[in-house]
Every structure is written in structure tokens, then in C-alpha cells.
Amino acid sequence: MILNVEAVTKGFTGRRENKMIANDNISLHIDEGEIYGLLGQNGAGKTTLVNQILGLITPDSGDIQLLGKSVLQSPERARSICSVQPQSQVPLGFLTPKQAVTLIGKMRAGKKFDPKRVEMLFEALDMGEWANKEGEKLSGGAKRLTAFCMAVIAPGKLVILDEPTNDVDPVRRRYLWQVIRNLTNDGTSVILVTHNVLEAEKAVDRVAIINKGRILTQGTPLEVKSSVSNQMRIELSLASELDIEIPSWALSSYKNGSRLFFAIDPQEVTATIEWAKRQVDKGLIMDYSLSPATIEDAYIELTSKKAVGL
């Protein structure tokens, strides 16, 4: 086991002594070579958890062990076992991606640093054109990829990636997932922090959904989906922004602009299609599609509990 988080609780005292609980009794463990997804909305407590794993902040209670030793006793050891891509952009200043990645590589690996790995990463992510450009002049995506390379150039036993695909184009996103997968082949474990659920579903081995500081569920994507698995989802394109009446058998629903989604029991498929046809005839919706539930549905079901859109 690489990482073992045991019943970690962390609160912050805000203004007027209001205590905000960022992590509430969180337990999880990560095995060697595993990609573990931490999914949750903004403010769910994902980054707080990551900072505790790195020893940057101390839990109020509970313990975190990296390779069998407590992080609390040696934060510096934790920082050399883990390498991180932070959520915010890394301001490179006048550093070129090549300089930045090389220097972090040397800082982490010392004499064992292999300069060929920089070339290899830049090639794998198709970053050649930016390699020697000043960081200030790079686009957001190029900077994000540079920060990613800095995290994986000399990976520790655990690589923590906080929203690595933000700002990155779809083509390079695929390359990036490939690089992450290759890391785990060498026995490195990865924590992937994201709220991009659909993308995470394809990439992770196991996943935890965090909401308001608590883990609502964790397991393989299949297991997490199975908590809502018997459901189907229907997606509608609304003809206008006006709300339409959602059938009484809808289990949960949410609206995204002119797109409306709701989950139904498979038994209701026929009734739902007939209902949808009627709406099309009335001119209220343009089209509809029916599909099995995705992890996004599970995520929304678990975190919103019908709160959105109804």
C-alpha cells in the first residue's frame, strides 16, 4: 500500500469563529500502480485532503501514512515521495518549459536525473514547439502541460495531479492520459483530483466522490455507477428556455442551458419515450436520447439529491 488515510478530519476557523469542516472523517487507501480519482464539486475538500497528504497542513484528527510511515512525523519525506501538479497555474516567469522541467527533475532525482526523459515527455505530449519559449509567453494549455511534466519528470511513488487537463486541447488530453497510464506501469500511483467526471471515468481504476468534506462512495467506476445502475438517463434538447413539466417517474433531473437530463427506472423506458414523443409533437423539445447511466449521473445523484433543477 502506498497511501493510507485514516479517519482524517480537518476544519478551518473562519471569521466570527465559524468552523468550516473541510474534511470529515475521510478514510481511503491507494495501492501501487493505481490511478485513484477524487471527484467533487468546488469546495468539496479535495485540495485540503491533498495538502494534508503532502504534509503542508496538519489534520485535526486521524493519520496519514505514506509507505507505512506517518506524514505528520516527516513532512519533508512526504514531499519527496509525492510529486504534485497544483491546481493553479505555475507562474514560470522567464523559465522555458525545458529549463523548468529539467531543474525540477534535478531537484527531485539528483544525479539519477535522466535528461532524455524531458525529451521523451515533450515528444509524447507534442510540446516540442514550446520547449524553448519563455514561460510568460506560453498559452494556458502549454503552461498547464509544463506543470504536468514538472510533476512527472522524476515522479515519486505517488503523483498528485490537480485538474491536469484544464486548458489542454482534446488531442493532447489523450496523450496526457497515455503518459499517466505509462507512469503506473512503472509502479507509480496517481491521485487524480478533478470535477471533470466523464473524463475521469475512463482514466481511473478507483474513484471516490467527495461532497462537503465527506466521501459519499468509493470503488471502481462500475461499483460507483451500480449505486444508481439500474437507471437509464434521458437527455432532451429543449426548444425554448421555458421549463417543461417533468414526468412524475423521473428519479432525478438537472438542467444545463437548453439541455435537460433526468434519470428513470428501466421499466419506465416505454412510457418515457411516449412522453418524449408527445413533447416533440407539441414542439417543446427538439430531440431526445436515451442511454445507460454514466458516472456523471451517479455523481450528480449523490451530490445533489434532486436539489438541482427540481
Added chain:
Amino acid sequence: MNVLSHYKYVFQMQFLRNAGFLVFMILIQILISIGIVIGFTYLLPAPDTNSILFLATGAPTIILIFTGLVILPQQVGTAKSDGYMEFMRTWPVNRGVILGADTTIWLIITLPGIIISSIIAHLMFSPGYDISWTVIPALLMIALTSIGVGYGFSYLLSPTASLALSQVIVFGALMFSPVNFPLERLPEWLQALHQALPIYSMAEVMRASLAASTFEATAGNYINLLIWCVLGYGGAIIILNRK
């Protein structure tokens, strides 16, 4: 891996990241220090050698104050708000190493200004420099105090507060501190204040090593600097390691 190689890579990282800015700052420092020596002579109708010596031996102190207490806090404020500080905290190195590497960079950017302005002042006015060997430890001590205090308050305060404080300091150091003129000209309460603050001691120690035959610094001045230096760096290290 040992501290020394960590230091080397952290230094390279910080230096290259700021390279363009540092060159610009070195140029500004040179201009400011020359400006102090020459510009202030315009303020005085008939400056005697003694006043010019005060200005010429005050300019290096102003440069060190300016670097440590004004430019540095601004840089730290930026690093705090753009997330670079948080990123540095994830590096697998001792935090003291980062502080040490940064201090070296700040020291390097002050040197050209100090050396060039002193040479120019000497060529233009020959105010009576008498440089003692103590100039090297004195310069180090003043620079470390200034940089240490700058780190201390900019790590402690919010970026906005430390920016405001640094503005007050630059104005106070130029106009209301006994760096470019003798302490006796100030009102008594300000004299008393300057006995406790580090700026007066910095100026005295600098003067005593640049014109050893004219000025001398007291043991109290050195002790004052030592205390502020330890307070500054100590505070900065504690805040860097705070969880």
C-alpha cells in the same frame, strides 16, 4: 541528496525564473544609487565634503534597504497571490534552502549599484572614502538584516498590507531616517525610535566601513542588526514551515 545540490538547483530555478526582472532591477539600483549621491547635492546649496560623504556612504544603505524592504516584499506578495509560494512549499527540499538561495539572488542584485555609485562618487567628489576590510562583513550583515526583515514581514502580512508597509518604508528611509544626514537633526522622539529600528544601525555600520577614518559604529549598532536579522529570518522560517 545533500543540501548543497538542492541549493544549487533551487538557486538556478529562482534565478532563471526571474532573470529578466533581475537585470532590470540591477539597472534601477545603479540609477537610484547614483541619483542619491548626485541628486541630493542639488538639495543642498553649498554642500561641503562632509555632507557629500554622508550622501556617498548613505547610498549603499539605501540600496540595501530598498532591495530588502521594498522590492523583495513586492516580489513575495506577487508569489503569494499567483500561487508560486504554494508551489514552492511542495518542493522536496528544506525550506531554509529556498530562503538561502533567494537571499543570494537579492545580494547579487545590490552589488553592481553599490560598487558603481561608490566609484562615481569618488571620481566626482572625492568625499574621503577610507574603505576598511570590515566592508565585506558589514555589507553582508546589513543586507541580511534588510532581507531578513523584508521576508519576515512580507511572509507574515497579506500582500496588500506588506505593499503598503514597503511604501511607508521607502519614504521613511529616504526622508526621515539618519542615513543621508546625521541623527542629531531629527526630533528627539524620532531619534529614540531610530535607536530601536534597524535603519540607523545599518547606516552607521556601513559608514564606519566605507569611511573608517571619519565615522565609527558602536557595538550597539552591530547587536541591533543581529537581533533584527535573527527576528526576520526566524519569523520567515517559522511561517514557511507553518501548517
